Amino acid sequence: MDEQWITNQGDIERIHALCLQANNVIVVSHKNCGDATGAVLAFSDYLFSHGVSHTVCLPAPVMNAFRFLPGVEKIQSTPQSLDQVTDLVIALDAADARQAGVEKMIDHWKTAGIPIVVIDHHYTNDGFGTIHWIEKDASACCLMIYEYFKTIHEPITPSMATCLLTGILTDTGSFSNAATNYEALAVASELLSCGAQLSTIMNNTFRAVEDMASLRLWGKVLSRLKYHKKYGIAIACITQRDLCECGVKEGELESVANIMNVVRDIRAGMVLMELADGTIKGSLRTTRDDIDVAHIAAFFGGGGHKKAAGFSLQGTLLETEDGWQVM
Numbered sequence: 001m002d003e004q005w006i007t008n009q010g011d012i013e014r015i016h017a018l019c020l021q022a023n024n025v026i027v028v029s030h031k032n033c034g035d036a037t038g039a040v041l042a043f044s045d046y047l048f049s050h051g052v053s054h055t056v057c058l059p060a061p062v063m064n065a066f067r068f069l070p071g072v073e074k075i076q077s078t079p080q081s082l083d084q085v086t087d088l089v090i091a092l093d094a095a096d097a098r099q100a101g102v103e104k105m106i107d108h109w110k111t112a113g114i115p116i117v118v119i120d121h122h123y124t125n126d127g128f129g130t131i132h133w134i135e136k137d138a139s140a141c142c143l144m145i146y147e148y149f150k151t152i153h154e155p156i157t158p159s160m161a162t163c164l165l166t167g168i169l170t171d172t173g174s175f176s177n178a179a180t181n182y183e184a185l186a187v188a189s190e191l192l193s194c195g196a197q198l199s200t201i202m203n204n205t206f207r208a209v210e211d212m213a214s215l216r217l218w219g220k221v222l223s224r225l226k227y228h229k230k231y232g233i234a235i236a237c238i239t240q241r242d243l244c245e246c247g248v249k250e251g252e253l254e255s256v257a258n259i260m261n262v263v264r265d266i267r268a269g270m271v272l273m274e275l276a277d278g279t280i281k282g283s284l285r286t287t288r289d290d291i292d293v294a295h296i297a298a299f300f301g302g303g304g305h306k307k308a309a310g311f312s313l314q315g316t317l318l319e320t321e322d323g324w325q326v327m
């Protein structure tokens, strides 16, 4: 199938038709993200309501903050679940095949002529599918799924509304970052009228610190905060030793790069965390309109959004006299 880029409503209807015809759809997205998790679960509810057999796969178990989402138990882990026979792949909120956890399958699917529909809002999206609907200005992928449901007149249940609102709230930093716009607020209000559980979302998703142990860990990490004067970037580093000493699991810290956004006079914040698999996960955040952290992440081989981006490096972290070194 040739590469195709979606531009109008008729194409949304075409994706809908592909879904209705499919015998087994695989829905994939990236890990540790409210927008990704909310989008796949709302899409799963839609497929279920039409009796379409499907599997929902994410590259890692759902983090604590999003385990309240209705239908979360349906989510399976890639890559094991990707081996099954499929005739349609839907990738949501993922900028490339690796982020979606499908890098080992994508060539096989393409050779077999299986359509791979990519619905995404990352402006670093590399067009890894065969049919693409990319809205670089959309605040969240969940907003696009909302538009999709509206276009095909799909009724939005309270469960779907909670999933979609979670994506909008997480990607806009609960309406605080630059992705926040009229559409995000208008759709959020619409989702509340569909029965979205706002207080449940807020209570589960926006507690930056999981427990006392995590708070102590942050005390330790913030006491060593470095500031890169030339670039105006504050850098916090979390080592495996820190996690071990404080008794915190790495999965419990995934969304807290936002903690750096509380500092007013820095240009951007970066959190570097050593993972048990020998890689270092870098997360970048800014609240400033004149900074593009996706550009910085791209320098390290990563990507993302202007306000929130990430990358991954091989190695371990070593504290030196004037900063941190990747060994």
Ligand SMILES: [Mn+2]
Binding pocket: 035, 036, 093, 121, 139, 140, 141, 171
């Ligand atoms: Mn997103």
